[in-house]
Amino acid sequence: MKAPVTSCHTVSTAVRPSRPAELRVALAGQPNVGKSTLFNLLTGLNQHVGNWPGKTVEKKEGYFRHDGLHIELVDLPGTYSLTANSLEELIAREYIIQERPDVVVVVLDAATLERNLYLVAELLPLPSRVVVALNMIDVAEQEGVHIEPEVLQAALGVPVVPMVATKNRGVRELVDVVVRLGRGETPYEPKLPQVRADHQQVLEQVKELICPYVPAPYPPGWAALKLLEGDRHLTEMMDRALPADIRQQVHTLLAQHDDALMAVASGRYEWVGRMVRAAVVRPQAGQITLTGRIDRWATHPFWGLIILAGVLGIVFWLTFAIGSPIQEWLDTVIINGLRGWLSTALAWAPAWLSGAIVDGMLGGAGMVVTFLPILVIFFTVLALLEDTGYMARAAFVMDRFMHMMGLHGKSFLPLLLGFGCNVPAVMGTRIIDTPRSRLLTIMLAPLVPCAARMAVIAFLTPIFFGRSAALVAWGLVAMSLIVLALAGLLVSKVMMKGERAAFIMELPLYHKPNARTIALQVWQHVQEFLRKAGTLILIMALVMWALSTMPAGDIETSYLAAFGRWAAPLGALLGMDWRMLVALLSSFVAKENAIATMAILYAGADQAGLVERLGAAVAPASALAFLVVQILFIPCVATVAAIRQETGSWKWTIANILGLLVISFSMGILVYRLALLILP
Amino acid sequence: MAEARKAIVPLDVVPAGETVLLQEIVGGRGILSQLATLGFTPGAPLTMIQNFGHGPLIVQVRDARIALGRGEARHILVQVDEKTAERIDPRFVRRTFVSRLPDA
Numbered sequence: 214m215k216a217p218v219t220s221c222h223t224v225s226t227a228v229r230p231s232r233p234a235e236l237r238v239a240l241a242g243q244p245n246v247g248k249s250t251l252f253n254l255l256t257g258l259n260q261h262v263g264n265w266p267g268k269t270v271e272k273k274e275g276y277f278r279h280d281g282l283h284i285e286l287v288d289l290p291g292t293y294s295l296t297a298n299s300l301e302e303l304i305a306r307e308y309i310i311q312e313r314p315d316v317v318v319v320v321l322d323a324a325t326l327e328r329n330l331y332l333v334a335e336l337l338p339l340p341s342r343v344v345v346a347l348n349m350i351d352v353a354e355q356e357g358v359h360i361e362p363e364v365l366q367a368a369l370g371v372p373v374v375p376m377v378a379t380k381n382r383g384v385r386e387l388v389d390v391v392v393r394l395g396r397g398e399t400p401y402e403p404k405l406p407q408v409r410a411d412h413q414q415v416l417e418q419v420k421e422l423i424c425p426y427v428p429a430p431y432p433p434g435w436a437a438l439k440l441l442e443g444d445r446h447l448t449e450m451m452d453r454a455l456p457a458d459i460r461q462q463v464h465t466l467l468a469q470h471d472d473a474l475m476a477v478a479s480g481r482y483e484w485v486g487r488m489v490r491a492a493v494v495r496p497q498a499g500q501i502t503l504t505g506r507i508d509r510w511a512t513h514p515f516w517g518l519i520i521l522a523g524v525l526g527i528v529f530w531l532t533f534a535i536g537s538p539i540q541e542w543l544d545t546v547i548i549n550g551l552r553g554w555l556s557t558a559l560a561w562a563p564a565w566l567s568g569a570i571v572d573g574m575l576g577g578a579g580m581v582v583t584f585l586p587i588l589v590i591f592f593t594v595l596a597l598l599e600d601t602g603y604m605a606r607a608a609f610v611m612d613r614f615m616h617m618m619g620l621h622g623k624s625f626l627p628l629l630l631g632f633g634c635n636v637p638a639v640m641g642t643r644i645i646d647t648p649r650s651r652l653l654t655i656m657l658a659p660l661v662p663c664a665a666r667m668a669v670i671a672f673l674t675p676i677f678f679g680r681s682a683a684l685v686a687w688g689l690v691a692m693s694l695i696v697l698a699l700a701g702l703l704v705s706k707v708m709m710k711g712e713r714a715a716f717i718m719e720l721p722l723y724h725k726p727n728a729r730t731i732a733l734q735v736w737q738h739v740q741e742f743l744r745k746a747g748t749l750i751l752i753m754a755l756v757m758w759a760l761s762t763m764p765a766g767d768i769e770t771s772y773l774a775a776f777g778r779w780a781a782p783l784g785a786l787l788g789m790d791w792r793m794l795v796a797l798l799s800s801f802v803a804k805e806n807a808i809a810t811m812a813i814l815y816a817g818a819d820q821a822g823l824v825e826r827l828g829a830a831v832a833p834a835s836a837l838a839f840l841v842v843q844i845l846f847i848p849c850v851a852t853v854a855a856i857r858q859e860t861g862s863w864k865w866t867i868a869n870i871l872g873l874l875v876i877s878f879s880m881g882i883l884v885y886r887l888a889l890l891i892l893p
Numbered sequence: 894m895a896e897a898r899k900a901i902v903p904l905d906v907v908p909a910g911e912t913v914l915l916q917e918i919v920g921g922r923g924i925l926s927q928l929a930t931l932g933f934t935p936g937a938p939l940t941m942i943q944n945f946g947h948g949p950l951i952v953q954v955r956d957a958r959i960a961l962g963r964g965e966a967r968h969i970l971v972q973v974d975e976k977t978a979e980r981i982d983p984r985f986v987r988r989t990f991v992s993r994l995p996d997a
Binding site (some may be wrong): 294325326359443475477485504512513609613716717719720 | 925929935948957959
């Protein structure tokens with residue numbers, strides 16, 4: 214396609230010539246405005262979730278039919294503005310400028326119209342036609358805000374459609390308006406915001422200077438505005454495009470007006486203010502809204518924590534009351550049933566083949582399947598808390614504690630989920646909106662002792678420590694949490710240096726959750742887990758099975774055991790023999806494997822008297838060192854797969870494994886040496 | 894342009910329930926841009942919703958509730974009237990002549 218022609222003084226919003234049965238529409242909006250609900254409502258299951266090219270930000274695309282028209286819909290990331298402060302903002306605006314969708318639907322939360330209109334002020338100077346979807350007018354009325362959509366439409370000069378996406382009200386009207394505007398059947402004369410009066414002259418000067426050099430398809434007036442705002446991405450782009458002398462002049466002008474950022478933002482808010490004064494009837498001052506009433510408790514430094522503890526209690530109760538029985542049922546009935554059936558069916562095959570299929574592949578697949586109930590529960594709860602608006606409150610009350618380890622308040626919930634299982638913890642970090650905090654949380658999540666590791670601890674501590682078992686178990690958990698806090702501090706201070714992400718977070722109005730949105734989100738996450746992480750788990754489980762059975766068919770003579778014997782000198786530093794090392798390695802597939810491996814290696818195939826033999830064979834100091842390493846050891850394959858999936862990077866995944874390897878063995882050596890001094 | 898003697902304080906010392914006017918934000922471009930986007934521009938009225946003197950605080954700005962860390966709130970300087978200023982530790986209060994701010 215030829216680049217659109219833009220003159221220096223006008224922005225062309227002419228309809229792009231396209232095939233008649235096609236319309237490309239983008240959804241824009243700030244976070245928490247019901248954009249996903251609208252997207253799901255329009256596209257249903259005709260959607261594809263992927264990533265933006267080369268980015269870890271989620272990209273949702275879909276299509277629907279209306280009036281015989283095939284309409285493509287792209288869900289842009291939720292952003293407060295279009296200044297390149299974050300990856301999401303950059304992605305959203307680059308898409309609109311480069312891809313030029315026929316219509317951009319900007320979804321606004323009617324109850325926070327003033328702040329929401331700021332994004333409209335940013336969108337109007339771009340070359341796509343804009344339709345305003347005034348969502349959640351019911352919540353606005355409930356909060357006492359009354360809006361007149363026709364007045365707003367007249368003031369903005371662009372179509373405004375009132376709607377309630379969760380109740381499917383106004384959605385059809387919205388699509389009608391979008392189609393008519395896309396076909397060029399309705400007039401489009403947006404009233405653009407101006408820069409604050411004291412900066413209009415410098416804006417003109419910058420625009421005149423850069424105009425001939427602005428690369429297509431960027432609108433020159435918009436580029437000048439972004440330069441005034443000090444937008445990093447655009448400044449770098451213009452620095453490359455401008456000849457040296459002009460660049461010098463522009464930078465001199467900008468340096469003389471270092472307050473221009475505020476002038477531009479103020480100009481937009483002055484424009485917003487005019488729109489709001491025209492179209493909105495405000496609530497009486499001092500009227501206490503529903504959100505205000507709930508927040509008196511939910512964000513209180515003491516009661517907020519109590520409420521959070523209650524919510525989390527329910528989450529864990531649900532997991533164990535519903536998730537665990539289903540998980541067990543899947544494991545014993547489905548997986549074991551399948552195993553038995555397969556063994557019979559493969560009776561003709563050589564032992565290595567049936568072993569590979571029954572123990573290797575089915576073992577891996579079984580693990581993937583048994584993860585599902587817990588994942589579904591956790592994802593549902595996460596989506597529910599996010600959709601109602603409570604998530605922001607949980608982050609708010611936990612923020613001060615999380616900041617001690619360089620994390621964001623929103624990191625708390627995913628980490629807490631880690632006590633159940635590290636996989637949803639890693640995937641749950643999606644709720645964290647700053648990439649740096651999210652990465653750090655993913656890196657730290659494996660340090661939360663998951664249920665499987667707790668099971669190993671619960672089984673082994675009584676064998677080694679008798680009546681002190683509870684104390685030792687408690688100490689081990691406390692230690693891993695202290696290590697987590699220290700690692701967070703270290704990583705955030707040293708490896709991810711730079712300014713700590715500022716704690717600035719919107720507390721959205723509470724509203725009723727939408728079942729359809731939540732169900733679709735859970736479905737997408739589960740599907741993605743099966744597709745991406747599931748495959749990787751299967752492969753790794755198969756490889757680990759091969760290493761632990763080949764060449765002779767038993768673990769004592771396997772490659773894994775050979776590796777354990779080779780690494781024995783390292784084990785000696787912690788008082789661990791090769792059998793313990795092999796048990797650790799086998800826990801890579803699933804943490805609870807450590808027990809089974811120890812049973813085979815210490816007690817032989819009959820496994821009789823495991824408890825006595827283990828207790829006799831391992832000195833307390835060695836046992837303690839083993840448990841320390843075990844609880845801090847590298848994440849299981851499922852978690853590794855999740856980390857790979859969520860960071861999109863093998864580099865960070867391997868860094869995580871190596872980091873945990875170093876941490877676990879260092880702590881093991883430390884504890885072993887200390888224990889030798891204290892224990893008999 | 895009218896001039897008046899005003900008390901300027903950092904936002905983190907404003908008691909809950911008070912409505913104040915934003916004077917200026919001191920800080921780097923990043924935080925400035927992030928706050929301006931959310932409606933923290935000169936002249937904007939801010940209502941303190943929650944401030945216990947420790948931990949993050951909640952401010953109402955342009956019909957949205959925003960949670961701010963205390964460090965972030967310290968970067969925001971606001972105008973308070975004399976009655977409010979009397980309720981604030983005098984060490985934080987700076988008195989100055991300011992010209993009338995542009996409308997929010």
